[in-house]
Amino acid sequence: MIKLLAHLSYVAITTPDVDASVEFYTTHVGLTEVARENGRVYLRCWGDYYSYSVVVVPGDEPALETMAWRTSSPEALEEAARRLEAAGVEIEWFDGYKIGRALRFVGPWGHPMTLHWDVERHQAPAHVASIYPDRPEKRSKVAGAPRQLDHVTIATSDVDGFAAWYNEVLGFRIMARTVLDEAPLSVFSVLTTNEKSHDLGVVLDGSSRAGRVNHYAFWVDTYEELLIAADTLMEHVIPIEYGPSIHGIGEQTFLYYREPSTMRIELNTGGYRNYVPDWTPNTWKPSQGSSNLYRNGAMPMSMTESFPPADGPSATEEGVPEEIRAALINPYTQHG
Ligand SMILES: [Fe+2]
Numbered sequence: 001m002i003k004l005l006a007h008l009s010y011v012a013i014t015t016p017d018v019d020a021s022v023e024f025y026t027t028h029v030g031l032t033e034v035a036r037e038n039g040r041v042y043l044r045c046w047g048d049y050y051s052y053s054v055v056v057v058p059g060d061e062p063a064l065e066t067m068a069w070r071t072s073s074p075e076a077l078e079e080a081a082r083r084l085e086a087a088g089v090e091i092e093w094f095d096g097y098k099i100g101r102a103l104r105f106v107g108p109w110g111h112p113m114t115l116h117w118d119v120e121r122h123q124a125p126a127h128v129a130s131i132y133p134d135r136p137e138k139r140s141k142v143a144g145a146p147r148q149l150d151h152v153t154i155a156t157s158d159v160d161g162f163a164a165w166y167n168e169v170l171g172f173r174i175m176a177r178t179v180l181d182e183a184p185l186s187v188f189s190v191l192t193t194n195e196k197s198h199d200l201g202v203v204l205d206g207s208s209r210a211g212r213v214n215h216y217a218f219w220v221d222t223y224e225e226l227l228i229a230a231d232t233l234m235e236h237v238i239p240i241e242y243g244p245s246i247h248g249i250g251e252q253t254f255l256y257y258r259e260p261s262t263m264r265i266e267l268n269t270g271g272y273r274n275y276v277p278d279w280t281p282n283t284w285k286p287s288q289g290s291s292n293l294y295r296n297g298a299m300p301m302s303m304t305e306s307f308p309p310a311d312g313p314s315a316t317e318e319g320v321p322e323e324i325r326a327a328l329i330n331p332y333t334q335h336g
Contacts, residue, residue, distance in 0.1 A: 005193040014059025015261035030145020047147035061308040062261035064213035068114035110210025144229025146218030153201030155306035159186040197250035207310030217266035248289035
Protein backbone atom coordinates (compact mmCIF):
# COMPACT_ATOMS: atom_id res chain seq x y z
CA MET A 1 0.00 0.00 0.00
CA ILE A 2 1.27 3.50 -0.74
CA LYS A 3 1.77 5.72 2.27
CA LEU A 4 -1.61 7.36 2.67
CA LEU A 5 -1.30 9.80 5.56
CA ALA A 6 1.48 12.25 6.46
CA HIS A 7 0.58 13.79 9.82
CA LEU A 8 -2.15 15.13 12.09
CA SER A 9 -3.03 18.57 10.74
CA TYR A 10 -5.77 19.88 13.00
CA VAL A 11 -8.23 19.01 15.72
CA ALA A 12 -11.72 20.55 15.99
CA ILE A 13 -13.32 20.44 19.41
CA THR A 14 -16.69 21.66 20.66
CA THR A 15 -17.25 23.76 23.75
CA PRO A 16 -20.34 25.27 25.39
CA ASP A 17 -18.51 28.59 25.84
CA VAL A 18 -16.41 29.46 22.80
CA ASP A 19 -15.22 32.78 24.20
CA ALA A 20 -14.02 31.24 27.47
CA SER A 21 -12.18 28.44 25.66
CA VAL A 22 -10.58 30.78 23.13
CA GLU A 23 -9.50 33.18 25.87
CA PHE A 24 -7.86 30.26 27.69
CA TYR A 25 -6.06 29.01 24.59
CA THR A 26 -4.72 32.43 23.71
CA THR A 27 -3.83 33.56 27.25
CA HIS A 28 -2.68 30.37 28.97
CA VAL A 29 -1.70 27.93 26.20
CA GLY A 30 -0.16 30.55 23.92
CA LEU A 31 -2.14 29.94 20.73
CA THR A 32 -3.05 32.75 18.33
CA GLU A 33 -6.48 33.38 16.89
CA VAL A 34 -6.32 33.52 13.10
CA ALA A 35 -9.95 33.61 11.98
CA ARG A 36 -13.61 33.41 12.96
CA GLU A 37 -16.09 31.90 10.50
CA ASN A 38 -19.68 30.91 11.25
CA GLY A 39 -19.04 30.86 14.98
CA ARG A 40 -15.95 28.67 14.59
CA VAL A 41 -12.65 30.05 15.86
CA TYR A 42 -9.41 28.99 14.17
CA LEU A 43 -6.26 28.96 16.31
CA ARG A 44 -2.62 28.13 15.74
CA CYS A 45 0.63 27.48 17.56
CA TRP A 46 3.54 29.72 16.64
CA GLY A 47 5.36 26.91 14.83
CA ASP A 48 2.45 25.36 12.91
CA TYR A 49 3.21 25.46 9.19
CA TYR A 50 -0.40 25.70 8.02
CA SER A 51 -3.06 28.29 8.72
CA TYR A 52 -4.46 26.64 11.85
CA SER A 53 -4.22 23.51 13.99
CA VAL A 54 -7.11 23.90 16.45
CA VAL A 55 -10.72 24.82 15.72
CA VAL A 56 -12.99 25.77 18.62
CA VAL A 57 -16.59 25.04 17.68
CA PRO A 58 -19.80 25.94 19.55
CA GLY A 59 -21.49 22.87 21.01
CA ASP A 60 -23.56 21.64 23.94
CA GLU A 61 -20.66 19.78 25.57
CA PRO A 62 -16.93 19.21 25.14
CA ALA A 63 -16.37 16.73 22.31
CA LEU A 64 -14.33 15.90 19.24
CA GLU A 65 -15.89 17.44 16.12
CA THR A 66 -13.17 16.01 13.91
CA MET A 67 -9.51 15.03 13.82
CA ALA A 68 -7.81 15.82 10.51
CA TRP A 69 -4.83 14.24 8.79
CA ARG A 70 -3.04 15.56 5.74
CA THR A 71 -2.46 12.89 3.11
CA SER A 72 0.95 12.22 1.54
CA SER A 73 -0.15 13.32 -1.94
CA PRO A 74 -3.28 14.12 -3.96
CA GLU A 75 -3.26 10.50 -5.17
CA ALA A 76 -3.13 9.27 -1.57
CA LEU A 77 -6.33 11.19 -0.81
CA GLU A 78 -8.10 9.43 -3.68
CA GLU A 79 -6.69 6.06 -2.60
CA ALA A 80 -7.81 6.67 0.99
CA ALA A 81 -11.32 7.40 -0.31
CA ARG A 82 -11.30 4.14 -2.27
CA ARG A 83 -10.08 2.15 0.72
CA LEU A 84 -12.67 3.66 3.05
CA GLU A 85 -15.49 2.91 0.63
CA ALA A 86 -14.17 -0.64 0.13
CA ALA A 87 -14.31 -1.01 3.92
CA GLY A 88 -17.97 -0.05 3.82
CA VAL A 89 -17.54 3.46 5.18
CA GLU A 90 -19.73 6.28 3.92
CA ILE A 91 -17.56 9.24 2.97
CA GLU A 92 -18.56 12.82 2.26
CA TRP A 93 -16.54 15.23 0.13
CA PHE A 94 -16.66 18.87 1.17
CA ASP A 95 -14.82 22.15 0.69
CA GLY A 96 -12.99 22.83 3.96
CA TYR A 97 -11.77 26.12 5.36
CA LYS A 98 -8.31 26.68 3.84
CA ILE A 99 -7.96 22.94 3.09
CA GLY A 100 -9.84 22.81 -0.22
CA ARG A 101 -11.42 19.54 -1.30
CA ALA A 102 -11.48 17.23 1.70
CA LEU A 103 -13.29 14.11 2.79
CA ARG A 104 -14.86 13.30 6.10
CA PHE A 105 -16.29 10.16 7.58
CA VAL A 106 -17.25 8.62 10.88
CA GLY A 107 -15.16 5.57 11.76
CA PRO A 108 -16.56 2.24 12.97
CA TRP A 109 -16.33 3.30 16.63
CA GLY A 110 -17.99 6.67 16.04
CA HIS A 111 -14.98 8.97 15.64
CA PRO A 112 -15.25 11.74 13.02
CA MET A 113 -12.13 12.07 10.85
CA THR A 114 -11.17 14.44 8.03
CA LEU A 115 -8.57 13.79 5.32
CA HIS A 116 -7.18 16.43 2.99
CA TRP A 117 -4.22 17.16 0.75
CA ASP A 118 -4.63 20.85 -0.02
CA VAL A 119 -3.58 23.32 2.64
CA GLU A 120 -2.96 27.01 2.93
CA ARG A 121 0.45 27.68 4.43
CA HIS A 122 0.63 30.26 7.17
CA GLN A 123 1.66 33.75 6.12
CA ALA A 124 2.62 35.64 9.25
CA PRO A 125 1.55 39.26 9.63
CA ALA A 126 4.58 41.55 9.44
CA HIS A 127 4.75 42.26 13.17
CA VAL A 128 5.17 38.55 14.01
CA ALA A 129 7.08 37.41 10.92
CA SER A 130 10.16 35.44 11.93
CA ILE A 131 13.69 36.54 11.09
CA TYR A 132 14.39 32.84 10.28
CA PRO A 133 13.33 31.49 6.88
CA ASP A 134 11.96 28.14 8.10
CA ARG A 135 9.89 29.49 10.96
CA PRO A 136 6.29 30.30 10.11
CA GLU A 137 6.16 32.93 12.85
CA LYS A 138 8.18 34.37 15.71
CA ARG A 139 8.45 32.24 18.85
CA SER A 140 5.57 33.02 21.22
CA LYS A 141 6.10 35.31 24.18
CA VAL A 142 3.77 33.17 26.31
CA ALA A 143 5.78 31.03 28.73
CA GLY A 144 5.85 27.41 27.62
CA ALA A 145 3.72 28.03 24.51
CA PRO A 146 3.73 24.92 22.30
CA ARG A 147 5.48 24.95 18.93
CA GLN A 148 2.85 22.78 17.26
CA LEU A 149 -0.02 20.33 17.53
CA ASP A 150 1.20 16.83 18.44
CA HIS A 151 -1.42 14.08 18.74
CA VAL A 152 -4.98 13.15 19.62
CA THR A 153 -6.07 10.28 21.87
CA ILE A 154 -9.53 8.85 21.40
CA ALA A 155 -11.52 6.49 23.62
CA THR A 156 -13.14 3.33 22.32
CA SER A 157 -14.74 0.15 23.60
CA ASP A 158 -12.30 -2.05 21.58
CA VAL A 159 -8.70 -0.83 21.67
CA ASP A 160 -7.18 -3.66 19.59
CA GLY A 161 -10.07 -3.68 17.11
CA PHE A 162 -9.76 0.07 16.60
CA ALA A 163 -5.98 -0.17 16.07
CA ALA A 164 -6.30 -3.04 13.60
CA TRP A 165 -8.96 -1.25 11.52
CA TYR A 166 -7.02 2.02 11.22
CA ASN A 167 -3.88 0.02 10.41
CA GLU A 168 -5.55 -2.02 7.69
CA VAL A 169 -7.67 0.68 6.10
CA LEU A 170 -5.55 3.83 6.43
CA GLY A 171 -2.04 2.48 7.06
CA PHE A 172 -1.43 3.72 10.61
CA ARG A 173 1.54 1.82 12.12
CA ILE A 174 0.72 0.21 15.47
CA MET A 175 3.64 1.07 17.76
CA ALA A 176 2.78 -0.41 21.19
CA ARG A 177 -0.08 -1.52 23.38
CA THR A 178 -0.82 -1.97 27.06
CA VAL A 179 -2.61 -5.03 28.44
CA LEU A 180 -3.61 -5.05 32.10
CA ASP A 181 -1.59 -7.08 34.60
CA GLU A 182 -4.82 -8.29 36.19
CA ALA A 183 -6.80 -9.33 33.12
CA PRO A 184 -6.22 -9.95 29.38
CA LEU A 185 -7.71 -6.60 28.47
CA SER A 186 -6.15 -4.06 26.11
CA VAL A 187 -6.45 -0.63 27.66
CA PHE A 188 -4.14 1.47 25.49
CA SER A 189 -2.50 1.53 22.08
CA VAL A 190 -0.46 4.02 20.08
CA LEU A 191 -0.60 4.46 16.30
CA THR A 192 1.41 6.71 14.02
CA THR A 193 1.54 7.92 10.44
CA ASN A 194 5.18 9.01 10.64
CA GLU A 195 8.32 8.63 12.79
CA LYS A 196 6.75 10.00 15.96
CA SER A 197 5.82 7.39 18.55
CA HIS A 198 2.18 8.30 17.99
CA ASP A 199 -0.11 10.82 16.44
CA LEU A 200 -3.18 8.79 17.34
CA GLY A 201 -3.62 7.28 20.82
CA VAL A 202 -6.36 4.86 21.80
CA VAL A 203 -7.65 4.35 25.36
CA LEU A 204 -10.27 1.94 26.58
CA ASP A 205 -13.71 3.46 27.03
CA GLY A 206 -15.87 1.74 29.63
CA SER A 207 -18.92 3.78 28.68
CA SER A 208 -21.46 2.96 26.01
CA ARG A 209 -21.05 6.34 24.33
CA ALA A 210 -19.32 6.10 20.93
CA GLY A 211 -16.84 8.49 19.36
CA ARG A 212 -15.34 9.94 22.50
CA VAL A 213 -11.97 11.66 22.87
CA ASN A 214 -9.73 11.46 25.94
CA HIS A 215 -7.39 14.38 25.16
CA TYR A 216 -5.34 16.06 22.51
CA ALA A 217 -1.76 17.24 22.78
CA PHE A 218 0.66 19.97 21.84
CA TRP A 219 4.42 19.79 21.44
CA VAL A 220 7.01 21.96 23.18
CA ASP A 221 10.63 21.78 22.05
CA THR A 222 12.32 21.11 25.37
CA TYR A 223 11.87 19.57 28.79
CA GLU A 224 12.70 22.96 30.29
CA GLU A 225 9.83 24.62 28.43
CA LEU A 226 7.43 21.96 29.68
CA LEU A 227 8.52 22.63 33.26
CA ILE A 228 8.15 26.38 32.73
CA ALA A 229 4.64 25.75 31.38
CA ALA A 230 3.87 23.65 34.47
CA ASP A 231 5.16 26.38 36.78
CA THR A 232 3.17 29.05 34.94
CA LEU A 233 -0.04 27.00 35.11
CA MET A 234 0.41 26.62 38.87
CA GLU A 235 1.03 30.36 39.29
CA HIS A 236 -2.25 31.08 37.49
CA VAL A 237 -4.19 28.58 39.60
CA ILE A 238 -4.81 26.21 36.69
CA PRO A 239 -4.65 22.69 38.14
CA ILE A 240 -2.31 20.17 36.54
CA GLU A 241 -4.25 16.91 36.35
CA TYR A 242 -1.27 14.57 35.92
CA GLY A 243 2.48 15.05 35.51
CA PRO A 244 4.97 16.33 34.71
CA SER A 245 6.38 12.84 34.28
CA ILE A 246 7.53 10.51 31.51
CA HIS A 247 5.45 7.88 29.72
CA GLY A 248 7.16 4.49 29.31
CA ILE A 249 5.45 4.02 25.96
CA GLY A 250 6.83 6.70 23.64
CA GLU A 251 9.18 8.00 26.36
CA GLN A 252 7.63 11.44 26.16
CA THR A 253 7.55 13.88 29.03
CA PHE A 254 3.97 14.89 29.66
CA LEU A 255 1.59 17.00 31.66
CA TYR A 256 -2.18 17.16 31.44
CA TYR A 257 -4.57 19.98 32.31
CA ARG A 258 -8.06 21.11 31.37
CA GLU A 259 -9.47 24.00 29.38
CA PRO A 260 -12.69 25.74 30.56
CA SER A 261 -14.97 23.28 28.75
CA THR A 262 -13.26 20.56 30.88
CA MET A 263 -11.65 19.12 27.73
CA ARG A 264 -8.25 17.65 28.62
CA ILE A 265 -5.18 18.96 26.85
CA GLU A 266 -1.62 17.68 27.13
CA LEU A 267 1.84 19.12 26.64
CA ASN A 268 4.51 16.73 25.32
CA THR A 269 8.20 16.85 24.62
CA GLY A 270 11.02 14.39 24.03
CA GLY A 271 10.54 10.75 23.22
CA TYR A 272 12.01 8.61 20.48
CA ARG A 273 11.74 8.57 16.73
CA ASN A 274 10.96 5.23 15.07
CA TYR A 275 11.65 4.82 11.35
CA VAL A 276 11.14 1.03 11.11
CA PRO A 277 8.55 0.40 8.37
CA ASP A 278 7.69 -3.13 9.52
CA TRP A 279 7.77 -2.45 13.26
CA THR A 280 6.27 -5.17 15.43
CA PRO A 281 4.40 -3.63 18.37
CA ASN A 282 5.37 -4.77 21.85
CA THR A 283 2.86 -5.40 24.60
CA TRP A 284 3.47 -3.60 27.88
CA LYS A 285 2.00 -4.30 31.28
CA PRO A 286 1.10 -1.27 33.38
CA SER A 287 3.49 -2.57 36.07
CA GLN A 288 6.35 -2.18 33.56
CA GLY A 289 5.76 1.57 33.51
CA SER A 290 3.75 2.00 30.32
CA SER A 291 2.16 5.18 31.66
CA ASN A 292 4.81 6.26 34.17
CA LEU A 293 8.42 5.36 33.34
CA TYR A 294 9.42 5.69 36.99
CA ARG A 295 6.68 3.30 38.15
CA ASN A 296 5.96 5.53 41.12
CA GLY A 297 3.19 7.96 40.25
CA ALA A 298 -0.48 7.20 40.64
CA MET A 299 -2.56 8.19 37.65
CA PRO A 300 -5.53 10.20 38.96
CA MET A 301 -8.90 8.53 38.56
CA SER A 302 -10.07 11.62 36.69
CA MET A 303 -7.78 10.67 33.77
CA THR A 304 -10.30 8.00 32.78
CA GLU A 305 -12.89 10.68 31.97
CA SER A 306 -13.38 11.16 28.25
CA PHE A 307 -15.45 13.59 26.21
CA PRO A 308 -18.32 14.14 25.81
CA PRO A 309 -18.94 13.01 29.38
CA ALA A 310 -20.74 9.71 29.68
CA ASP A 311 -23.94 9.59 31.69
CA GLY A 312 -22.29 8.69 34.97
CA PRO A 313 -19.62 10.52 36.98
CA SER A 314 -16.77 8.82 35.12
CA ALA A 315 -16.16 6.31 32.37
CA THR A 316 -14.87 3.62 34.71
CA GLU A 317 -18.14 3.54 36.60
CA GLU A 318 -20.28 2.75 33.58
CA GLY A 319 -20.41 -0.94 32.94
CA VAL A 320 -16.79 -1.84 33.57
CA PRO A 321 -16.42 -5.03 35.63
CA GLU A 322 -15.20 -4.55 39.20
CA GLU A 323 -11.78 -6.18 38.65
CA ILE A 324 -11.17 -4.00 35.59
CA ARG A 325 -12.24 -0.89 37.47
CA ALA A 326 -9.71 -1.72 40.17
CA ALA A 327 -7.03 -2.18 37.53
CA LEU A 328 -7.86 1.15 35.91
CA ILE A 329 -7.00 3.01 39.10
CA ASN A 330 -3.81 1.01 39.54
CA PRO A 331 -0.93 3.52 39.76
CA TYR A 332 0.75 2.07 36.71
CA THR A 333 -2.24 1.82 34.41
CA GLN A 334 -2.58 3.07 30.81
CA HIS A 335 -2.50 6.45 29.14
CA GLY A 336 -0.16 8.26 26.81
FE1 LIG B 1 -1.32 11.91 24.94
